[in-house]
Amino acid sequence: MPLSAGSTEVDAVVFDLDDVLVPFHTLAGWQWAWRPQGPALGERRVQAAIRRSLHAWDKRRWQGLTGRAPPADIAALDAHLAATLAAIAGHALPPEESAAVVRRILRPAGEIERYADVLPALGRLRERQIAFGAVTPLPTESAQWLLRRTGLAAVPLLASGAAGAPTVPDRAVWRTVVERLGTAAERTAFVGDLFWSDVRAAHRAGLAAFLLDRHDAWPHVAAGRMRSLNDLEATIARGPASPAADGGSPSDEPTAGGSNGERI
Secondary structure (H helix, E strand, C coil): CEEECCHHHHCCEEEEEEECCEEECCHHHHHHHCCCCCCCCCHHHHHHHHHHHHHHHHHHHHHHHCCCCCCCCHHHHHHHHHHHHHHHCCCCCCCCHHHHHHHHHHCCCCCCCCCCCCCHHHHHHHHCCCCCEEEEEEEHHHHHHHHHCCCCCCCCCEEEECCCCCCCHHHHHHHHHHHHHHCCCHHEEECCCHHHHHHHHHHCCCCCCECCCCCCCCCCCCCCCCHHHHHHHHHHHHHHCCCCCCCCCCCCCCCCCCCCCCCC
């Protein structure tokens, strides 16, 4: 049975990997990566630091997409993770220690949490014969490691980060993703957890874009927003996020009449 996004049928669903299919920025993950022997990190402090860091990362990736900054590559990802660690710690760590923690967060050997709504959602897509896959700015090795460790090794990894290569949300990467799926961009749904560099970027590339807001980080986004993948089909059926939705505009938001309607 096909899915419909408003008046358009959906042939495939693409998921952001980190914090959509696999928990990545978590208290347990940062605890293991930085202080596996304790003392215990404060939950409220860590969550607040992660939220601020993710909003900054969202803006940085959007700036790279819109030409206000260089594209957000692997080096930019490392800088984002180091900044997240500094925010959690309350101060910058020595470069060697920071780099070691970033390496551990990208390839965790500790217990990895799982989202209870992921496997059922993927099972429902299989039953409908809807193709699906994952994309991420994380390095390929890290992405494959996380998929294996969370029992999702069968999920196709359609795009990931590599040194010197473009990664999502670059439009060329979206073109490659839909080609690998064998679908048209307008018949492909994307589910991401960041408003600007996930949802708005996928919309610019012509995909039907949806926001998975597990932690209520984007309360002003009304259309195309869900709190759980249990609501995946119902949210897609209601239609994608509006390009005019208020996500808490960063200073470099494209002006009205800009390139939000561009297609692949």
